[in-house]
Amino acid sequence: MINILDKESFLAQLKHQQAPNEQKEHIEQVAKDVIKHIRRDKDEALFYYIEKFDGKLEGDLKVSNEERQAAWDQIKPDVIDALKRAADNIRSFHQKQLKESRFMQHDKDIVSGQLYTPIENVGIYVPGGTACYPSSVLMNAIPAVLAGVTNVIMVTPERFGETINPILLVAADIAGVTDIYKVGGIQAIAGLSYGTESLPKVDKIVGPGNAYVAAAKSLVFGDVGIDMVAGPSEVAIIADETAQAKHIASDLIAQAEHDTLARAYLFTTSKELIDETTRALEKQLSVLPRVEIAEKALRDLGGLVYVASLDEAFELSNILAPEHLEIQVDQPLDYLRYIKHAGSVFLGHYTPESLGDYYAGPNHVLPTSGTAKFSSGLSVDDFVKKTTFLYYxxxxxxxxxxxxxxxxxxxxxxxxxxxxxxxxxx
Amino acid sequence: MINILDKESFLAQLKHQQAPNEQKEHIEQVAKDVIKHIRRDKDEALFYYIEKFDGKLEGDLKVSNEERQAAWDQIKPDVIDALKRAADNIRSFHQKQLKESRFMQHDKDIVSGQLYTPIENVGIYVPGGTACYPSSVLMNAIPAVLAGVTNVIMVTPERFGETINPILLVAADIAGVTDIYKVGGIQAIAGLSYGTESLPKVDKIVGPGNAYVAAAKSLVFGDVGIDMVAGPSEVAIIADETAQAKHIASDLIAQAEHDTLARAYLFTTSKELIDETTRALEKQLSVLPRVEIAEKALRDLGGLVYVASLDEAFELSNILAPEHLEIQVDQPLDYLRYIKHAGSVFLGHYTPESLGDYYAGPNHVLPTSGTAKFSSGLSVDDFVKKTTFLYYxxxxxxxxxxxxxxxxxxxxxxxxxxxxxxxxxx
Structure with a gap:
């Protein structure tokens, strides 16, 4: 049901996954055509593709203040409170990322330094349809607002007559989003990049989307800024014999339920833990609503990897450069220094990834598919520019x-x- | 010889320059084919394209220690000393950009924070052929070395039997470059991105190149990190009546001599200064070696813009978001706060851009073509990743x-x- 691997078979599997993706070319061509058309014909093309891909828009492209206000009545108070507390935690963590303009040198004859200035207009992409992630609204918008971005423009599609889920509108209010437009997919990225009569041009676009959105973001990069090209999500768990199989199994499943392309790995020094985790996975999957997605992801990708030592576990994890890394060992903080490449790290037996996905403060928009080797999770820095200055x-x-x-x-x-x-x- | 503009005609000219570039598509297709080929056939394809585009390689792909050592004897001591002093200044400025891993919260029940870890393998692209820019070697490599990058891999082509200019090898030694390979163009970007038998794969590629190199960098983005997509260079000079026309003319020319696509603007409240600058340009151009390039750039692009006030000058400059901004006014430091978007700023009457291009410390790899609205010049940050961590x-x-x-x-x-x-x- 899930692969049992060792160092060699893990490395072989990883190499296989890095082969070029031929399907990418088709997606790119579609994205290129849509972008070109919208850049040239603006609204006319924008509304054409909205209707074609998501169905005819009811009402205005822009979400009205009345719609935003009305959304609050449709969300239960405990959900609103949970989102507000999550927002407070996220704000508190990201607040500490703010930097002040400063001098590098400051004397009578030479002055030099760096100014920090916010990006003025930012677009935040929020997936629509079946997926409904208020947490992504918080994670993308809060750092932008903290950075001092003037216009935080959120886009998310209506799909075939279904209006935007009100929880997204409430999350947008909590996070401080300026304006919201009912558009998704390639057409949203194209519209935000070049502007149309109805959709404002922005300077940078952040937020994860499907493969079409990712391709569109790659194509507009340079004309606008983008955060990163997000791929499927992944977790690596490093565990010693103090870890509990049912915790590990639940975290692997939480990763695998996202998407059939999600990758979930365990690296452990305990063969017993591998056996127990296999059993725990079976048991927990049997009652999971999204069992088919999670089972496919666990079967086709990822695996339980037996390693000779924790050193070897970190060696493999650093090669993988996982988006999420859990360290379920005794004295976990002591292992921070072993980390070379990872998006975000979860330490100890009571820090499941889902705590960070939603709530604790660090950002959940993270580098995937090994890109943690050269990039970082979303932060206030993504919404701020550094301008150097010099006087002689x-x-x-x-x-x-x-x-x-x-x-x-x-x-x-x-x-x-x-x-x-x-x-x-x- | 150079356009005299006002606010409206400046804005109209700027809008015209932002239209989509059709030639880009051809360049992209060439780059795509070369990358695909090298990714598949590695060395075989790499050497094929080296021979095709730059002529047959004499000797090894990798520059030997003997070649690097021998280069020192070919450079005059005063040049070496000038480069060393420039490197010291650059190091001193960038050193202050280093950040320490830190806690956001640290108590018995919750620990959170950010780790800073260096990228392990970085590729530095250095143009070859007629262009020979040791300053670019320093500007790209020094921040990487300071950040703690393990392998700083420089690539620069031999062109049709002409070996790499020894000054580039000396600059590489001064900056701390690990290894140097004799390859340029799309083939260098492709090889560094996916690795071949002879050229190591890196995690990120930085450094400016021509339109083919820029297209290749865009295409590999995501598989490796890149710094930015560099376009033609530009300067905006804001001047009041305390400025001297001959300074302004010399700075406009220094920009314009780079490239026929370089853009040089003056924004001034003084009509007299516009007249004097026109005359000074004519006089100075008459003795400039690269007069044809500079004249074409000044004639076709850029201009001397009369503004009603310094407020209006900054308004236009912020719309342009220039790579370089000179502020030649009385009490220039007082105007830093007017800057919303610029790559790097040069303050006062004795801070020409060329001082910063070569010597003073701030980086000269900067966002061009208005991309300063969402991106920043090269810094130590480009070689460091931030990994968030959490313990509950x-x-x-x-x-x-x-x-x-x-x-x-x-x-x-x-x-x-x-x-x-x-x-x-x-």
Missing amino acids: SKEALQLAKNDVVTIAREEQLDGHAEAVIKRFED | SKEALQLAKNDVVTIAREEQLDGHAEAVIKRFED
């Missing part, structure tokens, strides 16, 4: 003059040299 | 339990709820 007095420039002229001439850029020389010709 | 005690999880379960069930992810519930079933 005439005296300071005089001291630097010869060196600058020397290097400029080596690069055969005489105009660069002259820009310094001219300041001393009188 | 059993007691802390107990307090969070109901909220997490409530939100998980709203999202119809029962497995997520069970992962918390299971920890309290005994």
Whole structure:
């Protein structure tokens, strides 16, 4: 039901999964055509694709204040309170990521430093349809609001006459979203990137979507900023003999229920734990609503990997560079220093990934499919730009003059040299 | 010779320049084919394209220690000293960008925080051929080395039998580059992204190149990290009547000599300064070696823009979001607070852009073509990942339990709820 692996078979499976994806080309072509059309014909094309892919829009593209207000009456108070407490935790964690503009050097003759300025207009993509993730609204919008973004524009589709789930509108209010538009898919990304008569252009787009949304984000990258190209989600659990199989099984299942392409791995030094986890998985899956998705993901991908030592477990985990890493061992904080590459880490026996997915504070928009080797989860930094600045007095420039002229001439850029020389010709 | 504009004509010209670029599609197709081929056939394809685009390689792909050592004898001592002093300044500025792993919360029941870990393998693209920019080697490699990158892999082409300019090898040594390979263009980006028998795979690629290199970087983005998609370079100069026309003209020319697509703007409240700058441009261009490039850039793009006030100058500059912004006014530091979007800022009458391009410390790899609205210049941050971490005690999880379960069930992810519930079933 789930693969039992060792170091070698794990590495072989991983290599196989990194082969190029041929289907990607078709998706890219569709995205390219839609983007080109919307960039050229704006609203006309935007509404054409909304109708084609999601059904005819009832009412306005923009969610009205009345619609946003009415949503609150449809959500139970305990849900609202849970979302508000989650938002407080997320805000508190991300608040500490804010940075202040500062000087690197500050004396009479030389001043240098970095300004932090917010991006002005940000688009937040929120999936619609069967998936309904208020937590994603919080995770994407709260850091943007904290960073000082002026316009936080959320897009999420209505699907074939079904209006946007009111919990998304409530989450948007809690998070501080400025405006909401009823559009999803490639057409939302294209519209936000180039602007139409009805949908404002933004400077950066964040938030996860399906393969079409991911392809569209890749294609508009450069014309607007994007957060990352999100792939299927994954978890790696490193466990020693102090871990409990039923915890592990429940965390593997929580990962696998997302999506048939989700990957869930256990790395453990305990063969007994592998046996127990296999049994616990069977038992827990039997009562899971999304059992078919989770079973397929566990069967086709992921696995329970026996390792010779915790060192080896971290070696493999660092090769995988998992989006989520759980460390269910004795004295877990002591193992932070073994981590080279991971999106977000969950330490100890009572820190399930789902606690972080929803509630505790760290962001759940994280680098997937090994991209934690070169990228990071969403943070306030994604909504802030750094502008360096420099002031030299005439005296300071005089001291630097010869060196600058020397290097400029080596690069055969005489105009660069002259820009310094001219300041001393009188 | 250069356009004289006002607010309206400036905005109209800017809008015209943002239209989609049809030539881009052809370049993308070429890049896509080369990448696919190299990803599949590795060395065989890599060497095929090296020979095709740059001529047959003499000797090994990798620059040997002997070649690196021999380069030092070919560079004059004053050039070496100038590069070393520039490297010291760059190091000193970027050193202050280093961040420490830290806790957001740290008490008995809840621990959370952010780890900073370096990217392990970075590729640095350095253009070859007629362009020879040792300053780019320093600007790209020094932040990577400071960040703690293990392998800083530089690529730069030999072109038709001409070996790599020794100054690039010396700059690589000064900056701390690990290994150097003689390959450029799309083939370098493809090889670094997927690895071949002779060229190691890296996790991220930085450094500017031509349109083919930029297209290749866009295409591999996601499989590896990239810094940004660099376009033509630009400068905006904001000046009041205290500025000198010959300084302004020399800075506009230094920008324009890069490339016929470079854009150079002056925004000024002084009509007299516009007249004087026009005359100074003519005079200075007459003795410039790269006069043809600079004249074409100044004539076709950019302009001298008369504004009603410095407020209006900053308004237009913020719309342009220039890569480089010079503020040649009285009390320039007081105007930092007017800046919303810019790559790097040069303040006062004695801080020409070329001082920063080569020497003073801030990075010269900067967001171009308005992308300063959502991105930043290269910094140590580009070589570091942030991994969030979280620990909850059993007691802390107990307090969070109901909220997490409530939100998980709203999202119809029962497995997520069970992962918390299971920890309290005994």
